[in-house]
Amino acid sequence: MAILPLALAGVRFVRAGETLLxxxxxxxxxxxxxxxIGPNGAGKSLLLRLCHGLLAPSAGRVRWCGADAGxxxxxxxxxxxxPVVLRRSVLANVDxxxxxxxxPRxxxxxxxxxxLALAGLEALARRPAHVLSGGERQRLALARVWALRPEVLFLDEPTASLDPAATAAVEALIGRFRQAGTVVVMTTxxxxxxxxxxxxxxxxxxxxVRERAPAAAFFAAPACAEARAFVRGELLW
Amino acid sequence: MTDLSTAFATALRLITTLDAALVEIVTLSLRVSFGAVLVACVLGLPLGAALALARFPGRQALVVLGNALMGLPPVVAGLVVYLLLSRAGPLGEFGLLFTPSAMVIAQVVLITPIIAALARQVVEDLWASLGEQLRSLGAGPWRAVPTLLWEGRFSLVTVVLAGFGRSIAEVGAVIIVGGNIAHVTRTMTTAIALETSRGDLPLALGLGFVLMLLAVLVNGAAYWIRDFARARGG
Known part of the structure; x- marks a missing residue:
């Protein structure tokens, strides 16, 4: 039984009279x-929040179509x-x-x-989560959702403020979700x-959504001009 | 000047020898204030948190009213509770007027708005930073109330101490509903008011010292708790 696929039909998000998405x-x-992907203000975070149900669309419908959609x-x-952690121990955050x-307990x-073992945080289980470094916090956030066994995982720029080592650790964890069969939708x-x-x-x-393509095809030759410019690293806004 | 220094010396002696009359008054003051703070917390903390998270028409008006009640003049609170508890009043049959219970009730009326209004601010700020994550994990506003109260526990200690400070130092309401009866409803503040007007300065001054000391202890505790929280990574 699955909740996927997720269908967005005629979804718009308007704030203060301006259509943002x-x-x-x-x-x-x-x-x-x-x-x-896309430049700042393109609506990436907004899209994730609408899919996840944190925001309601101004028009249209976000619908889970799987048999288990309920x-x-x-x-x-x-x-x-x-990463948002609660003011309690690392273990208690997951719990x-x-x-x-x-x-049940x-x-x-x-x-x-x-x-916690998967995220390499067992040794820190009893530590207050607030003393963790940025990378450790993000790993805790991922451990917390790992424990929930989601079918779909939304990631909003999960490594935006992390250094390369911490980024590598987070990407490795994301890889584990993929291996476990979790569908990942992320922005970066x-x-x-x-x-x-x-x-x-x-x-x-x-x-x-100006372009949607398999990754290899997209990066080999983006179809639309904006995507080509964006991939080339030109400043786009 | 000699009057003052004599009073000073006598006050010190009353404190250092734990004078029975002094101890009795201090004890009653603490009992009333602790009781009032306890009830006000049970009412005010969830109320403040609920007000922070709930969205309903008239909420803003309620928030403004709550903030306004923080400045409720004690004598007005005392008068209202007096009218409610007096023989002819709606709660007259319980015979609570001029008892410590009446004083607790008056203090609860005074400090519940303080605790609720300050707690609302704390919880509202926490919800702004944690709300999305909590909703994502499946905690709606109601389930979030206990979570956020616990999350804000170090800030809320200061809130509770603010309520306690108001309660222990307050005189207008407790003198109206308590009546300042010796051995029954005489608290530090009502005794100071009475003894000063009667000219018994040593006892008034001694009580004044104890009151100041309590204020310092309470604020010291608040400071220490914050410090402790910060040391633990707050």
């Missing part, structure tokens, strides 16, 4: 990792650019998310231990990261 007609979830909220997770799902302990500013992780690329420009 859309109209979009889009289906997501057919392939492993979809990477959304439990969609429980089967997806999101990690933000600024909190599991408790919200109503899992035994199961919570098992999953939390497994997730880092074209190198997009090349490393993407199965398909969505190029977003001024609130519109």
């Amino acid at each position: 859309g109209p979009l007609d889009l289906e997501l979830g057919a392939c492993g990792t979809s990477v959304v 439990s969609a909220a429980q089967r997806q997770a999101m990690v933000f650019q600024q 909190y998310a599991l408790a919200l799902r109503g899992l 035994r199961e919570r302990q098992r999953r939390a231990a497994e997730a 500013h880092d074209l190198g990261q997009a090349r490393r992780l993407a199965d398909e690329v969505l190029f977003l420009y001024r609130g519109q």
Whole structure:
């Protein structure tokens, strides 16, 4: 049973009379990792928030089409650019998310231990989460959603403020989600990261999906002029 | 001048020998204030958090009203509670007027708005930074109330101490509903007011010292707790 695919039909997002995103007609979830790229203000974060249900579209519909769509909220997770941790221990941060799902204590302990081990945080389990470094926090955020076993994972620029070593650790974790069969939808500013992780690329420009293609094809020869300029590293806004 | 120094010496003696009358008054003051703070927290913290997260028509008006009540004149609070508890009042049958319970009630009326309004601010700020993540994890506003109260625990300690400070130093409301009856409803502040007007300066001054000392202790505790939190990575 699955909640995917995710269909956006005529989705628009308007704020203060200005259309920031859309109209979009889009289906997501057919392939492993979809990477959304585009300049600042293109609507990348907005798109993720609409998909995840944190924002409601001004028009149109965001719909989970799978047989299990009723439990969609429980089967997806999101990690933000600024990892948000609660003022409690590393372990308790993971446990909190599991408790919200109503899992029994035994199961919570098992999953939390497994997730922290995966993220290389077992040694820090009893530390207050607030003393962690930026990279460790992001790994904790990923461990927390790993424990939830989502079918779909949204990542909003997960390595935007991290150094190369921390970025590598986070990308390795994202790889584990892919191996586990989780569909990943992520945004990034880092074209190198997009090349490393993407199965398909969505190029977003001024609130519109201007191009969508398998990663290899996209990076070999972007079809639209803006995407070509963007990939070449020209400043686009 | 000699009057003052005599009073000073006597006050010190009353404190250092733990004078029975002094101890009785201090004890009652602490009992009333702790009781009032406890009830005000049970009411005010969830109320403030709920007000921070709930969205309903009239919410802003309620927030403004709550903030305004922070400055409620104690004598007005005392008068209202007096009218409610007096023999002819709606709660007169319980015979609470001129008892410590009446003083606790008056203090609760005074400090619940303070605790609720300050807690609302703390929780609102936390929700602004944590809200998306909590919603993403599946915690709606109601489930988030206890989470955010716990998250803001170090800031909320200061909020609670602010309520305690107001309560322990307040005289207008407790003198109206308590009546300043010796051995029954005489607190530090009401005793200071009475003894000063009667000219018994040593006891008034001694109580004044204790009151100041408590203020310093309370603020010291608040400072220490913040410090402790910061040391732990707050």
